[in-house]
Amino acid sequence: MKKLAFLSFLGDIPEDNSVYDQETVEFINTLQQAREEWLAAQNFFNSVNDPDLVDYAIYGVEAARRKYMYLIKQAKILGIKINADSLEG
Structure with missing residues (x-):
């Protein structure tokens, strides 16, 4: 499960996210989305061939x-x- 893997990325977080209030769950989802956006932006940068798009990337x-x-x-x-070791890579 992708969400459980991300929750373990955050450190000592139980697999049962029912212990969190709705606001915390939404924050974790926002954090996960931001990480995915960053990875997507890096992938886009790595795939850019057009010199005009380099600055944009x-x-x-x-x-x-x-x-x-x-x-x-x-x-x-x-x-x-947040487990600092999980931030590497």
């Missing part, structure tokens, strides 16, 4: 990265534990 990667890092920071503020 760079902007997309940087914007997605900053959004994801902002959400990671918010997760820490909210007390959602």
Whole structure:
């Protein structure tokens, strides 16, 4: 299950997400979506062949990265534990 794998990425999070309130579940979903957007932007950058699209691709990667890092920071503020080893790669 993709969602359970992502929840384990966040650290000591039980597999049963019924212990979370709706707001926390929505935040986790937003964080997962931001990560997927960042990965998609990186894939787009890696596939760009047109020199006119390079700047656009760079902007997309940087914007997605900053959004994801902002959400990671918010997760820490909210007390959602993040396993640093899972951030590598």
